[in-house]
Amino acid sequence: MTAHLFGPNRQKVGYDDQEWSVWILGMDDLHDKSSLAEALEFAAEHNAIFAELRLRDDSQYSPVMYAVVLHWGYAWNQAVEHSFGVDCGHPECGPCTVDRVLPKAS
Numbered sequence: 385m386t387a388h389l390f391g392p393n394r395q396k397v398g399y400d401d402q403e404w405s406v407w408i409l410g411m412d413d414l415h416d417k418s419s420l421a422e423a424l425e426f427a428a429e430h431n432a433i434f435a436e437l438r439l440r441d442d443s444q445y446s447p448v449m450y451a452v453v454l455h456w457g458y459a460w461n462q463a464v465e466h467s468f469g470v471d472c473g474h475p476e477c478g479p480c481t482v483d484r485v486l487p488k489a490s
């Protein structure tokens with residue numbers, strides 16, 4: 385399987401009506417979260433567990449797993465969101481906060 389999480393032809397791996405979720409690559413599992421902080425915490429904990437599993441058992445048959453934070457179904461990366469001109473969703477992001485307070489005239 386070839387897929388792109390970032391870039392102009394990035395692929396949606398979650399649901400576009402769910403703001404925050406965590407995708408477990410390797411199990412193809414989706415976990416809905418109510419905030420970026422919650423999603424980051426969940427992803428960080430799971431990635432640490434996956435690293436531990438990898439270190440303990442480097443069998444070529446054990447699946448490689450990663451927890452990826454999704455924003456509206458796409459892999460979340462603050463710089464990438466900004467490059468698309470999208471609100472990155474970070475509650476304390478300076479530029480995005482200004483746009484939330486003063487919505488751009490359409």
Ligand SMILES: [Zn+2]
Pocket residue numbers: 462466471472473474477478479480481
């Ligand atoms: Zn931002």
